[in-house]
Amino acid sequence: MPAIQARIAGVQQFPGREAEGAPIFMDKSPVSSSPSGASTYRRLLGYARPYWAIFLVAILGFLLFSTMQVSLIAVTELLLDTVGAAGISSEEGFLSRYIAVFFEGGVIPRDTARWLIPSIMVMIAVFRGIGNFAGSYGLAYVSRSVIHDLRTELFTYIGRLPSSFYDRYTGAHLISKISYNVEQITSAITKAVKVLIRESFFTIGLLAYLLMVNWKLTLTFFLFAPIIALIVNVVGKRFRKLSHRIQNSMGDVTHVTQEAINGYQVVRMYGGQAYENKRFEQASNNNRRQFMKLVVADNASVSVIQILVSLAIAIIVWLALAPGIVEAMTPGLFASFIGAAASLAKPIRSLSEVYAEIQKGIAAAESVFDIFDEPMEKAGGDIEAGRLTGKVEIQSLTFRYESEGEPVLRDVDLKVNAGETIALVGASGSGKSTLAGLLARFYEPDAGRILVDGKDISRMPVKDYRRNISLVSQNVILFNDTVRRNIAYGELCDASDEAVENAARLAHADRFIEALPDGYRTELGDNGQLLSGGQRQRLAIARALLKDSPILILDEATSALDNESERHIQAALDEVMKGRTTFVIAHRLSTIEKADRILVMEQGAIVESGTHTELLEKGGRYAALHQQQSH
Numbered sequence: 001m002p003a004i005q006a007r008i009a010g011v012q013q014f015p016g017r018e019a020e021g022a023p024i025f026m027d028k029s030p031v032s033s034s035p036s037g038a039s040t041y042r043r044l045l046g047y048a049r050p051y052w053a054i055f056l057v058a059i060l061g062f063l064l065f066s067t068m069q070v071s072l073i074a075v076t077e078l079l080l081d082t083v084g085a086a087g088i089s090s091e092e093g094f095l096s097r098y099i100a101v102f103f104e105g106g107v108i109p110r111d112t113a114r115w116l117i118p119s120i121m122v123m124i125a126v127f128r129g130i131g132n133f134a135g136s137y138g139l140a141y142v143s144r145s146v147i148h149d150l151r152t153e154l155f156t157y158i159g160r161l162p163s164s165f166y167d168r169y170t171g172a173h174l175i176s177k178i179s180y181n182v183e184q185i186t187s188a189i190t191k192a193v194k195v196l197i198r199e200s201f202f203t204i205g206l207l208a209y210l211l212m213v214n215w216k217l218t219l220t221f222f223l224f225a226p227i228i229a230l231i232v233n234v235v236g237k238r239f240r241k242l243s244h245r246i247q248n249s250m251g252d253v254t255h256v257t258q259e260a261i262n263g264y265q266v267v268r269m270y271g272g273q274a275y276e277n278k279r280f281e282q283a284s285n286n287n288r289r290q291f292m293k294l295v296v297a298d299n300a301s302v303s304v305i306q307i308l309v310s311l312a313i314a315i316i317v318w319l320a321l322a323p324g325i326v327e328a329m330t331p332g333l334f335a336s337f338i339g340a341a342a343s344l345a346k347p348i349r350s351l352s353e354v355y356a357e358i359q360k361g362i363a364a365a366e367s368v369f370d371i372f373d374e375p376m377e378k379a380g381g382d383i384e385a386g387r388l389t390g391k392v393e394i395q396s397l398t399f400r401y402e403s404e405g406e407p408v409l410r411d412v413d414l415k416v417n418a419g420e421t422i423a424l425v426g427a428s429g430s431g432k433s434t435l436a437g438l439l440a441r442f443y444e445p446d447a448g449r450i451l452v453d454g455k456d457i458s459r460m461p462v463k464d465y466r467r468n469i470s471l472v473s474q475n476v477i478l479f480n481d482t483v484r485r486n487i488a489y490g491e492l493c494d495a496s497d498e499a500v501e502n503a504a505r506l507a508h509a510d511r512f513i514e515a516l517p518d519g520y521r522t523e524l525g526d527n528g529q530l531l532s533g534g535q536r537q538r539l540a541i542a543r544a545l546l547k548d549s550p551i552l553i554l555d556e557a558t559s560a561l562d563n564e565s566e567r568h569i570q571a572a573l574d575e576v577m578k579g580r581t582t583f584v585i586a587h588r589l590s591t592i593e594k595a596d597r598i599l600v601m602e603q604g605a606i607v608e609s610g611t612h613t614e615l616l617e618k619g620g621r622y623a624a625l626h627q628q629q630s631h
Contacts, residue, residue: 061134
């Protein structure tokens with residue numbers, strides 16, 4: 001039953017669930033099941049569609065930046081051809097022929113070149129700065145907006161997934177996905193796309209310039225292109241595989257940390273610090289080892305690509321220095337050509353490095369999209385729920401947590417009149433909490449059905465149906481908010497102060513609330529850490545009282561209370577149960593002696609049914625349990 005309370009609160013907690021057959025294991029989805037990187041990346045970029053105008057400005061900004069970068073290299077031709085010459089002729093060089101034609105005689109005088117070239121360089125620097133700012137800011141705006149949208153959508157989507165999903169994922173791994181994995185996508189969108197667009201434009205611009213100056217020499221680069229592409233493709237697959245491992249190992253680190261912090265009292269009391277330190281060291285070291293494997297693959301591939309690019313440049317220089325080649329080029333043109341060829345190394349290196357970032361982002365996006373691809377909880381229905389009276393009928397109900405596992409409930413049949421109090425007793429793993437979970441529609445039965453007021457609950461809108469159910473569990477969930485907001489939580493937030501205070505009074509919580517520093521406006525801290533266990537339990541009961549639903553589920557609702565508080569709460573529960581259909585899950589039989597019917601469960605089946613007196617007279621399983629607790 002703690003799982004039910006955790007599901008309502010949106011918190012992953014499943015103590016005791018193993019006993020009822022629900023599997024708990026970490027997120028270790030195989031990489032081989034992932035879709036292609038291209039399709040994942042297209043899906044990811046689809047989130048940028050609402051910001052297409054800003055994205056377009058960013059692209060144009062990077063295009064301007066890259067164009068100015070190439071122009072700055074090309075201007076080197078004019079600068080060097082001016083040194084030691086009276087002027088620059090349009091008959092020489094490459095860039096000069098397009099500029100010198102505007103001057104008399106087709107020659108740029110040296111005095112004119114003296115101010116013209118610096119002016120061009122300054123103008124290029126200004127436009128380059130504008131382009132870089134527009135591109136970087138625009139892309140950063142788009143990427144952070146996408147991350148915000150993606151993270152918000154993921155958080156919202158997780159809250160709409162069925163309980164079976166929470167059985168398969170630990171809370172720490174889900175937190176890691178929302179925080180770490182989504183943040184990893186930033187690199188694929190911000191840094192990766194920035195480098196991809198800017199350096200691609202720069203590379204294309206350099207190649208275009210080189211081809212226009214001397215296309216024969218430039219073809220040397222294309223001889224090495226297939227080899228570079230092959231290396232990038234092979235290493236890219238390695239990046240994705242390692243990135244998945246890094247994300248899973250990061251989830252392990254979060255998981256161990258969360259357990260050690262949440263259970264710090266047990267850790268200290270039983271001397272578990274050394275054990276927890278070892279677990280954390282192992283998880284962190286595994287994360288380190290996986291990351292270092294990624295670093296090795298990344299740097300090895302970059303080094304190889306750099307060597308190939310340098311080899312291509314060396315061949316170009318060797319060919320360029322051949323007789324007949326140099327003579328056909330001015331010193332300035334030759335220098336700018338070699339400079340442009342040498343400049344290719346940086347963007348190609350950056351593009352090879354960014355592939356690692358893209359693959360990490362794709363791996364992170366795949367892990368996030370895996371969540372989006374999970375089927376949502378069935379929320380619709382064609383039968384209006386309305387305000388139910390609480391008449392419940394269970395017909396041949398069978399349920400198992402795993403499709404191939406043993407049934408947790410087996411052909412359960414039960415009829416409950418409106419306003420009747422039903423107590424469920426039995427050993428751990430007998431199916432009590434599972435039955436309540438099915439009643440709350442946290443799970444769908446494998447066979448059979450549950451009717452409330454003659455309506456199949458699977459055909460009612462789940463949100464409307466749950467408005468008719470209140471839950472109080474021994475595993476109390478409170479939020480870091482005020483006392484009032486914890487009582488009037490969610491859809492109850494519009495309740496009047498009078499209604500909230502009345503619910504607190506019925507739950508015997510009004511006295512300690514009024515004694516708090518700010519009364520009902522007091523902030524409770526993380527999970528109500530400022531309160532005692534009994535006080536936290538009474539706030540949960542007040543929340544259920546305020547909801548005023550016709551069906552009430554109590555799971556050891558008085559277990560955290562001292563004898564004095566339990567007596568008061570039991571009296572309050574006796575009042576609130578009047579006129580409501582109540583299911584009480586209890587281990588202490590003394591708390592359910594007044595129930596209209598007591599159901600004894602074993603191995604997923606109801607083995608005894610009757611009042612407290614009737615079951616004692618039968619001398620069966622209930623009588624044996626009662627006798628055990630009496631001694």
